[in-house]
Every structure is written in C-alpha cells, then in structure tokens.
Amino acid sequence: MAFKSTRPDEIVFRIATGAFAVLLIGLVAAIGVELYRQSQLSIKEFGWQFWQTDTWDPVAGQFGARPFIWGTLYSSILALIFSTPIALGIAIFISELAPNWAKWPLVFLTELLAAIPSIVYGLWGIFVLVPVVRQLEVATPQWMKVIPLFSGPPLGVGMLSAALILAIMVIPFSSSVAREVLKSVPQAQREGAYALGATRWEAIRMALFYARTGIVGAVMLGFGRALGETMAVTMVIGNSPQIKWSLFAPQYTMAAVIANEFTEAGDELHLHALIEIGLVLFIITLIVNMISRMFIWSMGRQKRPRVAQTAAVKAAA
Amino acid sequence: MTRDTYRRGLSHVIVGLCGLAVLLALIPLILVLFYVVSKGIASLNWAFLTQMPKPVGEPGGGMANAIVGSLIVSTLGALFAIPIGIISGVYAAEYAGTRIASATRFAADTLNGVPSIVIGVFAYGLAVLPFRQFSAVAGGLALGIMMIPLIMRTTEELLRLVPSSLKEGALALGATRARAVFTVVLPAALPGIMTGILLALARIAGETAPLLFTALNSRFFNTDVRQPISTLTVQVFTYATSAYEDWHRQAWAGALALVTIVFACSLLARVATARMERLQRGS
Numbered sequence: 093m094a095f096k097s098t099r100p101d102e103i104v105f106r107i108a109t110g111a112f113a114v115l116l117i118g119l120v121a122a123i124g125v126e127l128y129r130q131s132q133l134s135i136k137e138f139g140w141q142f143w144q145t146d147t148w149d150p151v152a153g154q155f156g157a158r159p160f161i162w163g164t165l166y167s168s169i170l171a172l173i174f175s176t177p178i179a180l181g182i183a184i185f186i187s188e189l190a191p192n193w194a195k196w197p198l199v200f201l202t203e204l205l206a207a208i209p210s211i212v213y214g215l216w217g218i219f220v221l222v223p224v225v226r227q228l229e230v231a232t233p234q235w236m237k238v239i240p241l242f243s244g245p246p247l248g249v250g251m252l253s254a255a256l257i258l259a260i261m262v263i264p265f266s267s268s269v270a271r272e273v274l275k276s277v278p279q280a281q282r283e284g285a286y287a288l289g290a291t292r293w294e295a296i297r298m299a300l301f302y303a304r305t306g307i308v309g310a311v312m313l314g315f316g317r318a319l320g321e322t323m324a325v326t327m328v329i330g331n332s333p334q335i336k337w338s339l340f341a342p343q344y345t346m347a348a349v350i351a352n353e354f355t356e357a358g359d360e361l362h363l364h365a366l367i368e369i370g371l372v373l374f375i376i377t378l379i380v381n382m383i384s385r386m387f388i389w390s391m392g393r394q395k396r397p398r399v400a401q402t403a404a405v406k407a408a409a
Numbered sequence: 410m411t412r413d414t415y416r417r418g419l420s421h422v423i424v425g426l427c428g429l430a431v432l433l434a435l436i437p438l439i440l441v442l443f444y445v446v447s448k449g450i451a452s453l454n455w456a457f458l459t460q461m462p463k464p465v466g467e468p469g470g471g472m473a474n475a476i477v478g479s480l481i482v483s484t485l486g487a488l489f490a491i492p493i494g495i496i497s498g499v500y501a502a503e504y505a506g507t508r509i510a511s512a513t514r515f516a517a518d519t520l521n522g523v524p525s526i527v528i529g530v531f532a533y534g535l536a537v538l539p540f541r542q543f544s545a546v547a548g549g550l551a552l553g554i555m556m557i558p559l560i561m562r563t564t565e566e567l568l569r570l571v572p573s574s575l576k577e578g579a580l581a582l583g584a585t586r587a588r589a590v591f592t593v594v595l596p597a598a599l600p601g602i603m604t605g606i607l608l609a610l611a612r613i614a615g616e617t618a619p620l621l622f623t624a625l626n627s628r629f630f631n632t633d634v635r636q637p638i639s640t641l642t643v644q645v646f647t648y649a650t651s652a653y654e655d656w657h658r659q660a661w662a663g664a665l666a667l668v669t670i671v672f673a674c675s676l677l678a679r680v681a682t683a684r685m686e687r688l689q690r691g692s
Binding site: 099101102104105106108109110112113114115116117119120122123126127129130177178179180181182184185186189198200201202203204205207208209210211212213214215216218219220260263267291292293294296316319320321322323327347350351354355366367370373374377378381382385 | 416417419420423424426427428429430431433434435437438440441442444445448492493496497499500501503504509510512513516517518519520522523524525526527528529530531533534535538554557561585586587590611614615616617618621622625642645646649650657660661664667668671672675679
C-alpha cells in the first residue's frame with residue numbers, strides 16, 4: 093500500500109510519475125473521443141440508418157454498414173467454431189497430458205504461431221490457402237450446393253478462407269490463456285478425482301468444470317482478437333459487401349473496409365463513415381475484452397482461498 | 410464391466426483427440442514457415458537488401474527503402490512509448506493501491522485489446538489530419554501507442570519483483586523516493602524491462618494495419634520523418650495484392666525478412682528471460 097507523504101520531494105515524484113499514468117488513461121479515452129469527433133458528419137447524416145441499410149456506394153454518397161458488421165461477426169464466430177476445440181485440446185494436452193520435457197517445446201511452438209505477423213498469414217493465404225479452398229469448393233458435390241451454406245460459385249476467396257485464417261491466428265491466444273487457467277486449478281482437485289477412481293478424461297472434465305469461467309474468458313479473448321484482425325482477412329475474404337450465409341461467398345469486414353478505402357476516401361462524408369465503422373469496432377472489442385477479462389479475473393479470485401487451503405494442508409503434513 | 414470399458418475407452422479417445430489438436434495446429438505453422446522460407450529464400454539476396462524498388466515490369470530491385478523505413482518508424486515508436494510505458498509502470502508499482510494505479514492498469518489492458526486498425530485511425534486523426542500530411546512520425550505514433558501497454562505492464566511487474574529491502578535501504582540512507590526508485594530499484598529491474606521492450610518491438614515489427622494511412626508508402630529513399638515513408642510490411646501488402654509475378658516473389662522475400670526479424674526479437678527476449686530466471690534462482 094502506498095502511504096501518503098507530505099514531503100515536497102515526495103509530492104513532486106508522485107505528481108510527475110502520476111502525470112504519465114494519467115496520460116495513459118487519457119490516451120484510451122482520447123481514442124474514443126477522437127473517433128466520435130471525426131465521424132460526426134456520418135453520424136448526423138445517417139443516424140441509426142447507417143447500421144440498418146446494406147448499400148455501400150461511396151460514389152453516390154450512400155453508406156449502409158450492415159454488411160460489414162455481418163461479415164465481422166460471421167467470420168469471427170466461424171473462426172471460434174473452428175478454433176475453440178483445437179485450442180482447448182492443445183491447452184488440455186500441454187497442461188494435463190504432456191510429459192514435463194515436452195511442455196516447454198509445445199508452448200514455444202504455439203507461441204511461434206502467435207508471433208507470425210498478420211501480413212505473412214495474409215500472403216500465405218492468398219497464394220497457398222485460397223487455391224486449396226477453391227479446389228475444395230470445386231469438389232463440393234452438387235447435392236451439398238443446394239444447402240445455402242455451400243452455395244455460390246467456387247472462387248476460393250471468401251468467408252471460408254477468412255474464417256480458416258482467423259482460426260489459425262486465434263488458436264495461440266485462446267490456448268495460452270486456457271492453459272494458464274487450467275494451471276490455476278488446484279492439484280488436489282485432480283488427485284481427489286483420481287482417488288475416487290476417475291479415468292483420465294473424467295479428471296480432466298472435472299478440471300475443465302472447475303475452470304469453466306476462465307475458459308469462457310479465454311475463448312472470448314480470442315473472439316476479441318478475431319473481430320479486430322485486419323490484414324490477413326482483407327487479403328482473403330474477397331471484399332464484397334453482401335450479407336450471405338454461404339461460406340463460399342466473398343464478403344467484407346469492418347476492419348477490411350477501413351484498410352482498403354481509407355486512403356482513397358475522396359470526400360469527407362466517406363471518411364467519416366469509415367471512422368464511424370472504426371468507432372463501433374472499438375466499442376465492440378472494448379466490451380468483448382472487458383467481459384472476457386472479468387471472467388478470467390473471477391477465476392483468479394476463486395483460486396486464491398483454495399491455494400491457501402492446499403498450502404495449509406501441505407504445511408500440516 | 411462394460412461400463413468400465415466404455416469409460417476407459419472414452420478416456421483414451423479424448424486423450425487421442427487432444428494430441429490430434431496439437432498436430433492440427435502444427436500443420437499451419439509448418440506450412441506457413443515452409444512456404445515463407447522456400448519461396449522467400451530465392452529472392453532474399455544482397456540486391457533485395459540494398460537496392461531500391463524497380464518500376465513495374467523491370468525485374469530485380471529490392472526493398473532497401475522499406476527496410477530503412479521500418480527501422481525509422483519502429484525507432485520513433487519506441488522513443489515515444491518507452492518513457493510513457495516505464496514511468497507509468499513506475500507509478501502503478503509505487504502507488505499500487507491507489508485508484509489511479511488500477512485505472513492505469515485497466516487502461517493498459519484495454520489499449521492492448523484495441524484492434525491495430527483502430528489505432529491507425531486514431532493516429533490519422535491526431536497526426537495526419539491536422540497537418541494534411543502523411544508522415545513517418547504519424548506511423549511511429551501509431552506503433553508507439555501499441556507498445557505502451559506491453560512496456561507498462563512488464564515494468565510494473567518487474568518492479569514488484571525487486572526486493573523491497575533494496576528500496577528501504579536507499580530510503581534509510583536518506584535518499585528521496587525518486588532517487589531510490591530511479592537509481593536503485595529501476596536499475597535492478599532493467600534487464601527484465603529491456604526484455605519487455607524487445608517483446609513490444611517484436612509485436613510492432615510485423616504490424617501493417619496501423620501504417621496504411623499514417624506512414625503510407627513511398628517509392629523513394631526517404632529519411633525525412635515529416636514525409637510519407639515506405640515500410641517492409643506495407644510494401645509486402647502492396648506487392649502481394651498486385652498482379653505482377655516479380656512483385657509476388659519480392660513479397661515472399663519481404664515476408665521471410667519480417668519473420669526473421671520478429672522471431673529473432675522474440676528469441677532474444679526468451680533467452681534473456683531464461684538467463685534472468687537462472688540468475689534469480691542462483692542468488
């Protein structure tokens with residue numbers, strides 16, 4: 093705990109370092125304020141209409157951003173569906189199953205996956221993943237194409253490629269948080285399960301249940317990452333503002349439209365419309381991140397008394 | 410008995426699935442690295458590192474301007490982020506219980522989650538729009554904002570690891586709090602803080618989105634920070650989305666250079682951390 097001193101040099105130190113701390117807080121607030129200020133034209137002109145219409149035509153001055161919201165949410169949710177089982181599997185494997193000598197290299201490898209820059213994933217996506225996805229789409233049998241999910245021409249670029257790339261990029265984030273969360277499950281819980289005759293999976297299931305809030309937090313953290321991911325998605329999603337269920341259809345995301353059109357935005361209304369999309373993206377990721385951190389924190393709090401208990405047991409033994 | 414067999418069978422299946430998940434995640438890692446290395450190595454040569462980009466259609470040329478540009482923009486970002494990150498970290502560690510300290514921590518975590526493209530838009534509004542001029546400074550500002558939370562959090566955590574007896578000793582000798590922190594506590598934590606800065610650099614070295622409309626791009630060799638500047642990542646993006654075979658080759662070479670830089674930074678940081686942990690255990 094800080095104790096308050098009235099010595100002048102102490103007060104100077106406190107104010108001088110505090111100023112930087114306040115600057116950091118102000119910076120986050122400034123992002124919100126600045127984005128709001130710079131999107132005034134579009135907010136005034138369109139109001140809620142902006143998020144309820146589908147026509148995006150900068151030349152005609154018509155801006156409806158619903159397809160971008162759709163594309164961002166749809167691609168991120170698909171990415172979560174692909175990535176969550178794998179991320180959890182990795183977390184379980186590293187924290188519960190792998191022998192000690194194998195843990196360190198596995199953690200290192202998943203960290204490498206996180207270290208590869210987005211632009212490199214995008215480059216790889218364009219030249220390697222998209223052709224493969226196109227072949228998959230060509231090979232899709234006719235009876236499957238009747239389903240809306242698989243309808244449309246096989247282009248390669250589109251929702252499926254974007255979701256796959258996003259899934260790859262999100263895996264290291266959610267798996268490393270899930271691993272930390274699993275690590276915080278007291279060993280006594282597992283030992284108790286084994287003592288009652290549980291199989292390995294039953295003990296793991298118990299640990300998962302114990303860590304459930306933290307794991308939800310880990311998945312949501314990955315969701316937040318996916319929502320804001322820009323370059324790789326921009327390069328493979330096809331950049332076509334339309335609302336479709338089809339995995340094969342080229343679509344668009346909020347981050348991608350900003351990346352593509354920002355420097356070309358000729359008139360001020362177009363620029364403000366793009367910044368408004370940025371503002372909403374900022375707010376959505378803020379909320380998602382806050383909720384996920386709340387989940388992860390609550391996990392940390394519930395852990396502490398148990399840790400104290402096991403420590404007490406060990407001390408008594 | 411049959412129920413028992415079922416339970417054991419299920420357990421084996423799930424254990425197998427978890428192993429499969431690890432393999433599944435390794436496939437993209439291996440594929441990405443394989444393609445980046447095999448396609449990049451052919452074009453990553455001396456000319457790539459030292460020559461300027463050639464006009465469309467002329468083969469050859471390199472990314473010398475983009476490499477220098479990336480260095481300049483990253484340095485500007487670090488210059489901006491290091492003081493703010495370290496000093497706000499000092500505040501959060503020294504006055505850990507206060508409301509401002511928790512607000513700072515919260516702000517840093519929030520900033521860490523803000524999409525990089527949004528930071529780019531913010532930097533555009535702050536440093537491009539008022540001057541009607543894309544510039545290296547604006548790009549550095551965007552990257553700096555992304556570095557701050559990482560540096561602040563590592564500084565705070567490492568300062569807390571320094572034994573409080575060190576600071577108390579300095580205070581007992583009559584040092585002011587500022588002197589105790591800046592001449593005793595901070596130097597003790599310095600290697601760790603350097604590691605944090607290195608990791609922050611590794612993170613921003615691969616960033617493209619915040620540079621697209623701040624530093625923009627440039628065909629020229631530019632060292633004037635008030636002018637638009639070319640960077641490795643934006644150059645790779647431009648080349649990758651172009652229609653020219655020769656530019657695609659260069660994009661792969663650029664990607665290989667990027668991956669090498671990012672991995673080198675993270676590896677260096679990792680080695681430093683491991684060494685520090687050994688030292689701490691030894692003492």
